[in-house]
């Protein structure tokens with residue numbers, strides 16, 4: 001089968017299986033093209049929870065499919081590539097977090113969704129890059145434990161007067177963007193607006209005009225009167241930015257902004273997962289119930 005035939009067969013099977021295909025903004029172009037909904041972590045978590053389909057084909061990384069499985073236990077959640085993980089999510093364990101909670105017993109735990117179900121189960125509330133500051137402000141405590149991204153944590157800390165304790169995890173893709181690379185991109189494109197993802201290092205965020213989640217960047221670029229943008233996040237986002245803004249120009253400041261895990265899923269993998277309804281992502285009911293309350297608290301925060 002050629003690519004076009006595979007895409008048609010995917011669409012046919014989605015119908016037959018009463019399934020929805022969700023794709024993160026960093027997925028390969030052809031995956032985004034065929035998906036029902038493309039979005040950021042928050043948008044996809046909401047889409048998975050809101051759908052009335054029986055099956056969710058989740059094209060993203062493991063923690064995202066796991067969140068969907070927690071929010072929709074009655075649905076079958078399929079991750080076409082079970083090996084698509086998130087190295088940052090793997091940098092914190094439930095046991096490590098329990099130790100940190102013992103040291104800061106008055107603090108409430110705000111956990112980035114880029115984390116395992118077991119870690120979410122030890123947390124008071126989850127956040128994504130789209131709502132992190134709002135979530136942190138909504139928490140009743142004066143002290144916060146921020147897990148696992150130190151960069152997102154520092155950004156939250158700069159926008160709150162709460163005492164913050166940080167876990168030292170990071171995203172290998174965003175963390176390797178260097179200030180020299182961004183400075184060069186700015187020098188080459190002095191008229192461009194710099195949008196950066198909060199997973200970038202603090203010195204990069206200081207150089208940015210706008211700090212946004214992936215879907216936040218899409219909204220901002222669409223509404224902005226500017227016509228050129230430097231995009232400090234994973235390269236997959238350029239597909240939608242370019243498609244939705246044909247008259248505007250988007251520049252990647254570094255060729256290293258690629259998340260290998262987000263690029264694992266191919267059209268063939270999606271096809272096989274629809275034929276077999278495997279591999280399914282499940283979470284044990286005890287862990288899921290605890291993790292769900294942290295996710296539900298986040299989702300209860302009103303949208304802007």
Ligand code: 13P
Pocket residue numbers: 025039040041042114128129130171199212213214215
């Ligand atoms: P968003 O929630 O902004 O889509 O980010 C998820 C992610 O994994 C970023 O690296």
Ligand code: SF4
Pocket residue numbers: 061085086087088089114171172173174199234259260261262
């Ligand atoms: Fe994880 Fe970074 Fe890849 Fe996002 S871009 S999935 S945080 S490794």
